[in-house]
Amino acid sequence: MMQTGVSKRGVLPGFGLTMGYSVVYLSLVVLIPLSALLLNSTGLTWEKFWSVATDPRVLASYKVSFMTAAAAGLIDTLLGLLLAWVLVRYDFPGKRWFDAIIDLPFALPTAVAGVSLTAIYSQNGWIGSWFEPLGIRLAFSPIGITLALMFIGIPFVVRTVQPVLQDLDAEVEEAAATLGASRFRTFWRVVFPELLPPLLTGFALAFSRGIGEYGSVVFISGNMPMKTEIAPLLIMSKLEQFDYAGATAVAIILLTISFVLLLLINSLQRWVRKTAR
């Protein structure tokens, strides 16, 4: 935001009010409860933390969680861009329905999503049965987890890109096109830089939601330790032993890694914003 250099706080009103309110609300709803995890209310000691953190099964579950969430996030970003683009730029019959359906994955309870997706991708399902003869197992494998996370995350990307795209004036593109730029070049040089920040946001949201997702994944993953066991499931499994400390340890590590990743993506986005010209 280059031109705000003049007035650091600007002439706009309401900084104090909105900032104060945001921080308080954030603290009450998110930060204070979350700090309950960290503040040792469960008798978590360093030794315990360390032994949980280095347990091979826990490490394997992190790997599964992060890999599948990243894959799902990436695919969602591409598909989401396509969906948003078509929705904003083109008119076609049934568009309103198209638009309406995008949000439904959020409204469906995750467990139902998990059961339905497993029904589709398992070896006797509508899609899974095509892949079974090829020796490809969709459900009960990391592919299945990725598919579930894609379903869960797609609205994030579409809905973050859509408003920006809607706001983007077609005139600039038209001008570029009139000036002789090819369509691809127009997209790449004019539109894409504008879309990169929302795309990054969409990715970050889909990705982080994927890491934490439990309800839909447990049905499709098969939950085999070391192979398709996700980290949130290990949290459940530790709670089942009344091992609050162990569960908290897994959660804290998960949370820290996600937080750092999100921070990186958010900073990257800022950097993109600054340098995109």
Place this chain on the structure above:
Amino acid sequence: MAGSVPMNTAKASVSRNQTTRSTGAVKWILIGTALLVLLWLIVLPLAVVITEALKKGWGVYVEAIRDPDALSALRLTLLVALITVPLNTIFGVAAAWAITKFRFRGKQLLVTLIDLPFAVSPVIGGLIYVLVYGAHGWFGPWLQAHDIKIIFALPGIILATMFVTFPFVARELIPLMEDQGQQEEEAAVTLGARGFRVFWKVTLPNIKWGLLYGIILCNARAMGEFGAVSVVSGHIRGETNTLPLHVEILYNEYQFSASFAVASLLLLLALVTLLLKGWFTRKSSH
């Protein structure tokens, strides 16, 4: 970035005809692919839900939905959404304003903290409230002494839902408002407009799309949330069961069709919100 500065704003009210200018082939290929993606990724699983729901016929379907437990779950779900969505919307707008219209230290940190609830596993999202308000939590003994129930009652369910849907509105608005810069508002202020009026007359028309999407997503998620709520609800039938919890219980009782029928009710609710959005869109474009 520099190119974008003057071009956003009032005239961005998207006129559809103007934008449909890609020539035939590319347009239809893109639309076709997008439709396929949509069918495969979203419609197919929903179709499974509907077919399973109707597998045992309309009788079972209607009965599942008219069950008093299902109705009380529906009421609870609507009530929770009614309380959480406005609260999170106010927060989202305030946070987006502070973050995008001003420069301050630690902005990235704040943005990331707002994102945090997305990265927290829903199970943990519920557990933290148990750790704070549960019988063995920080405030547990005090709450018990005063006979105030938070966990395993309505307030707990609301808190957990607020946590899970916390970032939606803010997250929708931040990229949008960042893109729009603040000259318009500044101009308005220079011209003598004040405080809330600037927001209402200048900012709001520009962000209404993002705001609407944010609210819709927030609402959909608030009604569909399962994991976090299930930890703090206590699952008392007819009392603290939300619709998603009711779906799970039916499923666990081998009532497959009934459980999917109730799930389809949730889809229906989401469609209603989307119809409202359609109505709003049409109204505002006139």
Place this chain on the structure above:
Amino acid sequence: MKKGIKKGVLLGIVVAMTAVLAACGSDSDAKSASGDSGGESKGSVELLNVSYDPTRELYEQYNKAFAAYWEKEKGQKVTIKQSHGGSGKQSRAVIDGLEADVVTLALGYDIDAIQETGLIDEGWQSEYELNSSPYTSTIVFLVRKGNPKDIQDWDDLIKDGVEVITPNPQTSGGARWNYLAAWGYALHNNNNDEAKAQEFVKELFEHVPVLDSGARGATTTFVERGLGDVLLAWENEAWLSVKELGPDKFDIVYPSESILAEPPVAIVDKNANKRGTAEVAAAYLEYLYSEEGQTIAAENYYRPTLDSVKEKFADQFPEIKLFTIDEVFGGWAEAQPKHFNDGGIFNQIYAPK
């Protein structure tokens, strides 16, 4: 600017307070209503029974029967509220403050955990007859119609090419009985050699392609997805699956011996005393042992313990050799840490080599 921040903070606090208060307000209304009823001895009383997953139909029937019995006996109306969920989760909810008057869970370990926090008095398991387990069950095999892989006993589960479906004992309380049943069988067939038993169980789990997190998920995997040749299930759930999902598709096979699954019941003393429901709660659990209670349990495929009812339902529950967890494993207090907790035997099965 400073003033603005203060305003914002203040506003934030006010909004949050009103939200919480509004929520509490609506809740305390409901609360006071139930509080009143708890205080009066005549009139009406309310019980909360926190139970595990597939017991809803059982308790729906039983609650009606008990309410009628109680009204006749004491002239008092009793309404029973039900909560269902995974056994371990339900136990945690009670520990964390869910005000249950009675708990009826899938395994004693989950009630022990509540007792440890002082909510339930010590010795709960001897408060009622038969380890406080008014009805029991066991672990059986659900196979596809005609039993194509010819599975008759536990040994057949580790034959080549047999796939076994069972939930993860670490996330599903009910599935711990599955594991223990297999262990007990192997122990008895190898002169109580623990190492051999461990080997058998390890081999068994190598035949498990998918470990669902709960019993219902495992049933779906077996029934709807067509995965596996045999499902290890509680007897009552096997019957439910056959009834609900396809009498023409599945058979139930009884192994030569299995474990006696004892889902116990207990009064949550502290809550019941506080709410003044101790008397009716005790009667509620006691009545489970009556002829009527036992019949309802049997109708919902739980094994009755009362002889007269047992006889009536003899066809439904074939006699097989059953061992108890106390005999073979020394109770849950020993079995849980040894087998299922982190570092236990189950974890070693999946430890990377």
